Amino acid sequence: MIIMKTGATQEQIDNVVREIAKYGFRGDVSHGEYKTIIGLVGDERKAPFEHFAALPGVKEAIPVETPYKLISREYTKLFKGPSEDKQIKVGKVTFGGSKPVYIAGPCAVESHDQLFRIAEGCKNAGAHVLRGGIFKPRSSVHSFQGLGGKDLKKAEEALIWLHDAGKQFEMPVVTEVRGENQVDLIAEYADILQIGARNMYDQDLLTAVGRKKKPVLFKRHFGAGVEEFLSFAEYIAAESNKNIILCERGIIPMGKGKNYTRYTLDLGSVPAIKKETYLPVIVDPSHAMGRSDLIFNMSCASIAAGAVGLMIEVHYDPAEALVDGAQAILPQDLEKVIKACNNIHEIVSPKKNKK
Amino acid sequence: MIIMKTGATQEQIDNVVREIAKYGFRGDVSHGEYKTIIGLVGDERKAPFEHFAALPGVKEAIPVETPYKLISREYTKLFKGPSEDKQIKVGKVTFGGSKPVYIAGPCAVESHDQLFRIAEGCKNAGAHVLRGGIFKPRSSVHSFQGLGGKDLKKAEEALIWLHDAGKQFEMPVVTEVRGENQVDLIAEYADILQIGARNMYDQDLLTAVGRKKKPVLFKRHFGAGVEEFLSFAEYIAAESNKNIILCERGIIPMGKGKNYTRYTLDLGSVPAIKKETYLPVIVDPSHAMGRSDLIFNMSCASIAAGAVGLMIEVHYDPAEALVDGAQAILPQDLEKVIKACNNIHEIVSPKKNKK
Amino acid sequence: MIIMKTGATQEQIDNVVREIAKYGFRGDVSHGEYKTIIGLVGDERKAPFEHFAALPGVKEAIPVETPYKLISREYTKLFKGPSEDKQIKVGKVTFGGSKPVYIAGPCAVESHDQLFRIAEGCKNAGAHVLRGGIFKPRSSVHSFQGLGGKDLKKAEEALIWLHDAGKQFEMPVVTEVRGENQVDLIAEYADILQIGARNMYDQDLLTAVGRKKKPVLFKRHFGAGVEEFLSFAEYIAAESNKNIILCERGIIPMGKGKNYTRYTLDLGSVPAIKKETYLPVIVDPSHAMGRSDLIFNMSCASIAAGAVGLMIEVHYDPAEALVDGAQAILPQDLEKVIKACNNIHEIVSPKKNKK
């Protein structure tokens, strides 16, 4: 990591970036209020820090050997003074702002009518962002794979619906990118690109998505520790895209015998992650629980744990949903969730409310 | 399970208990408002239900093949009409009442002064029950094993301190029973007998503790699924002791690499367990997190998830604690936790507040 | 699944495939000695089986609702009579033949010399297939990402080395495909396409690789149960590519505290998987253990458990390896492993040896 002197010129900064590139590193430039910092993407053990320290305009050049330095609080502290949470703005919505953000919608987009009907319900209930899966990751090749399935052309139609529903109900939209070949198409229509849990480790996909410079909703794999989760988020950040919304959605359930919830929601990870990174953290209680009767309590618990938003599956007729109906709640129940969660948020974050 | 006719006499009930005993079953008698039910403790597959159904006063005799029938909602529904949560009263404290119950105190009792000083701090912060470990379960034989260690005589002195502190500050006291040979001694001084996570599977200890008829604070093992947890609680219930307070305290952390929390707090289990049983569920965020800086958020999240109480480690000087200092909070921080949690409890349980 | 009559014509078979396509299903045609079977790829719950049963040449049309039917023993039993293990031939090597197959080589290709020197050592030690990673999946974006890294052009040079080394030492070669955009390039040079553990869930990549019709070495994700593992193998089979070599390589380690092995090698899964599917199963003890001093024993244990091959990392100077040196063994140690494993294979599979 290279710390520039206060008042270093753009030319000096560019020169440092060129110089480190000669040694095989990409430079990640961050401008603070008084200082500019250039992070090295690559294995710093081989970097000639003494040489870098002697370049014009450089104040200090020091190695930082953690797998997630670009998104760490340590890093941002260096040039921002007291470390602050990152706010990510998508249209009029702010992740990490004074109120929690509610992402809601169907698990899978099934039809124009289904989508618009649910979108309207979510909007009226108080949701801010519309979700809807078009490329669905599925455990069985024999299950419904989403409207798009593997066909980019059919998928586009559904993407247009999603885009239109977002426009009509004034909600930014988010949908999942499952493979590299879908990135360009989805980036045309979605405001936020989602990386699902199953693709957390897919570093080529993360790189491709990071390059789009759009906000990324990044879900933790159900078998990943927190360190791995943040290390893979760093793949996105390494493309100079720090608009990353982290999402806890449950880990593999422990213990033998019947599972009462589909996954184990690791809420302790929420405040723990917030100590490590300035990125906003949200929770998806729907996939974690896999049953609608626990969503109210676990939504409240997520906000109480420090989450700055929720992602909840909603359907006007859960029994009829083609995918994961058992975990969808009704729009009227979403309203209750939002009301309770807003109240809890005020209790757990008193400082923000005073502003 | 045998359902007696409304108005069945005590003589008829006693007769049924005697009769099923002939076939190797113990009878667990529960009196509802209108009905009495006799649960069979043992393997019902071999029970002559037709014969039992023909006994005087018997309305129905039906097999129930779940590993935790005596504590299940299904069971209590049969004779209570609409199923209700069990309230467990210990002195003036009610687990499952209109307010959450806060158990607080040192991880380990270290001295008379340490205990009384912490007890006073907890009382002033708003705690209801005093905790303090005397027989400590430890991973290493070379670590401090608690004041009592393996010596029942020395332990008694510490038990008397605990008892006296409870009296002085008007708090019932709870302490852990680690082995069968400690049951009698501890039952003399403690108001609630605690079974720690490591002993959850120790069925002989559960039986011995169940027989004392005192309330039992029963912690989930960190490797146990919910079904196992409830199945072992049934060992206590099978001694006709239903005063069981269930406690979630974290399961083995998932994933590779550095752990950011000591255990994974499985808060989804809280509302899930409440669907299965009428017993009250509390949470111990201190052991689960293993670090004091996450206790506020995870306490709030626990109550939001539906817990009816918390168990929190408190020390006036965490750095000096002989056991688990890193997870203890200060008395003044406990006060903040309690205030926030009471407010959250009102949000998530609106019905109770209307009464 | 549609079972054709003995003697059904190709025209009748083609007709059935066309007919089921009208209902949205792909047909997976398998020819047995006497019978032909057409598997339906898709959600059979919506299929008009009565209609299919009435088509010319059809004997029976029955639903099979398992997530991995095309690779299951049940399926192959239907048309093959007594179920047999599948043999996969790659050049002169046969996975599932009378002797175990040994895949060996460096974790990562580092240079022409390194590769050829290791390849020679492996060949002399008795290995049959040469491995060498060019696109390396890594937990940190700041670590060495393989010679190819993200650059397809640089990668091609290394692929040519691998191909040439395979030619020179008469060993088919296998290398990992990490993303969809690498499939075409790698398929030009490699004899077997490897899907690494981290990409097991990447269904778009599986489909792309399946379509190449080359043998696929498919590794289990460290967080996946056996059912998931086989369900995702089905994505490859659904492209009518059954040349799938399954590979157990360790799951996330359990329990708290220091890990003595990098992953937990789930050897019980080997004979369990063989009961479910006719596909060959091999084991990679190198990644599972993460330390070279346990490779001999765990290689022997893998073959004893029923594995038909091993994948082992070899380096002439493990301490100098750029990736995972701690788990690589020397060529002379590979020779000992192979000798012992061949002897053990004779003990555990007496029938094959009698042939």
Add this chain to the structure above:
Amino acid sequence: MIIMKTGATQEQIDNVVREIAKYGFRGDVSHGEYKTIIGLVGDERKAPFEHFAALPGVKEAIPVETPYKLISREYTKLFKGPSEDKQIKVGKVTFGGSKPVYIAGPCAVESHDQLFRIAEGCKNAGAHVLRGGIFKPRSSVHSFQGLGGKDLKKAEEALIWLHDAGKQFEMPVVTEVRGENQVDLIAEYADILQIGARNMYDQDLLTAVGRKKKPVLFKRHFGAGVEEFLSFAEYIAAESNKNIILCERGIIPMGKGKNYTRYTLDLGSVPAIKKETYLPVIVDPSHAMGRSDLIFNMSCASIAAGAVGLMIEVHYDPAEALVDGAQAILPQDLEKVIKACNNIHEIVSPKKNKK
């Protein structure tokens, strides 16, 4: 840890033990060929090592801060020169000797006839030690709890059968001790005291069993890491009882969906544990797999991994067994297992065979 000078007198040794006791430590005395070592049981951080070093006959006094020092290879190396595996002799049987030891018998003793018939089958098949559960740990209070159940008097009858069967067929016998109150009774009749997986953490039971000075068969808990397993074995060693046979029996299965084996047999732990401790390690494939059709392969794999013995459940009519019938094998199948395992043992431990 205190290393005595060569030729230190018994008086000097006793004096050191008395001296360290003054500071609250127990002394664990080990005599090597040339040297005697006194291990400190307790928290060494508070020990006055300089003072101990100055006592007559003391060569060195050094702190060793690992949770399992008394059973570690490091410890034994200090006074034994080149570290060797411990051999534990029980009658004519030697754990850790030139041949693997086979423990076999019914899961639960059901009747005199059942036990003797199975014992005879096991003996004829080549087994060395007879197993039979009398106090069975069970997940449900409603299941069969073993012949003894909770009744010590009834249990004694079954213990006498076990003892007599061992005599008649010349096999030492092993049975499980589930609670502290059973220790004295079982120690009268059994040659080896078994601590089951569920009781691994029960430190009071471990202490009580350790004091009996009989060999202990110590099973790893299904939720325990290797470090925990060894740390709790240290509780037995701390009672100066090093006759501990460690047993891997499977850990909690990973991943979602159907489990194909009851537990995950962690065979990698076998050679890993052998690097840490000189104690013998055996494997119980029966409980780990929970199905008889995988026992042959997993027995072979266990010996190949370095286990010095196996514990296998045998029944002449598995379908009729009251407990865990699905995992029991027939006596004739045990014979095949033993034959194959003996051959594999020769392959993996060539040095021993040369002696």
